Every structure is written in C-alpha cells, then in structure tokens.
Amino acid sequence: MIPVTITKRSYSTVERPRLKKCYHCPQTFYPKNDTKIYCLDCHDEVDRQKKRAHNRIKTQIEHGKMLRPTSYECWDCGKPADRYDHRDYGKPLDVQPVCLSCNSKRGPAKLGPIYLPRTFHE
Numbered sequence: 831m832i833p834v835t836i837t838k839r840s841y842s843t844v845e846r847p848r849l850k851k852c853y854h855c856p857q858t859f860y861p862k863n864d865t866k867i868y869c870l871d872c873h874d875e876v877d878r879q880k881k882r883a884h885n886r887i888k889t890q891i892e893h894g895k896m897l898r899p900t901s902y903e904c905w906d907c908g909k910p911a912d913r914y915d916h917r918d919y920g921k922p923l924d925v926q927p928v929c930l931s932c933n934s935k936r937g938p939a940k941l942g943p944i945y946l947p948r949t950f951h952e
C-alpha cells in the first residue's frame with residue numbers, strides 16, 4: 831500500500847459569498863465583497879447621508895466655524911488626526927478628529943432615519 835497524504839484544501843480564497851444581514855435594516859443580501867455591509871436598498875441612502883454629512887463639515891470649515899481635523903490629535907490614539915469621524919449621520923455636526931487607522935477601526939457610523947418611499951426625495 832502506498833501511503834496517501836491528504837492535505838486539507840484551503841477554501842479561503844474561493845469562498846462563495848454568504849448571505850449577510852444588512853447593517854442597517856433587517857434585510858439579508860449577498861455581498862459582492864467583505865466591505866459591503868448594506869443591502870442595495872440602504873446602500874444608496876448611506877451614500878447620500880455620507881455625502882450630506884461630509885458636506886456639512888466642509889461648509890463649517892470653509893466658514894471658519896470649525897478647525898480642520900489636522901489641527902487636532904486623534905481622539906483615540908493621540909497621533910495627528912487627518913479627518914473627522916461621524917458616529918451617527920443623523921447628527922452631521924457631531925464628529926471627532928481621528929487618524930486614518932483609528933477611523934477604519936471604528937467601523938461604520940450609524941445612519942440617520944431613512945425616509946421612505948424614495949419618491950419623497952428631491
């Protein structure tokens with residue numbers, strides 16, 4: 831008998847997408863990649879809220895009502911901050927200066943209320 835060595839195959843790179851629960855609503859969906867955390871319905875709304883929140887901060891800075899994030903130290907680690915982090919897009923002016931690595935550790939912000947139906951928008 832020839833001894834057979836069975837090597838365990840790794841499926842990590844060919845893993846099929848698993849059904850994921852949307853970060854915001856009760857819907858489940860198949861994410862295209864690991865960074866997708868919202869279902870398609872919420873995705874557009876997240877984008878809109880993100881843009882709106884970031885624009886609010888930009889305007890505040892332009893009008894001199896807020897300092898640039900680079901004027902601060904990171905809220906979490908004390909290194910120079912380079913951005914403002916939203917924890918809740920429903921409160922667009924409620925932000926903390928953070929650095930890039932702490933920002934990604936913090937994960938996504940909470941969404942403000944989603945107004946449906948969408949035909950009410952614009």
Ligand SMILES: [Zn+2]
Pocket residue numbers: 852853854855856857868869870871872873
């Ligand atoms: Zn959703």
Ligand SMILES: [Zn+2]
Pocket residue numbers: 904905906907908909928929930931932933
């Ligand atoms: Zn930091």
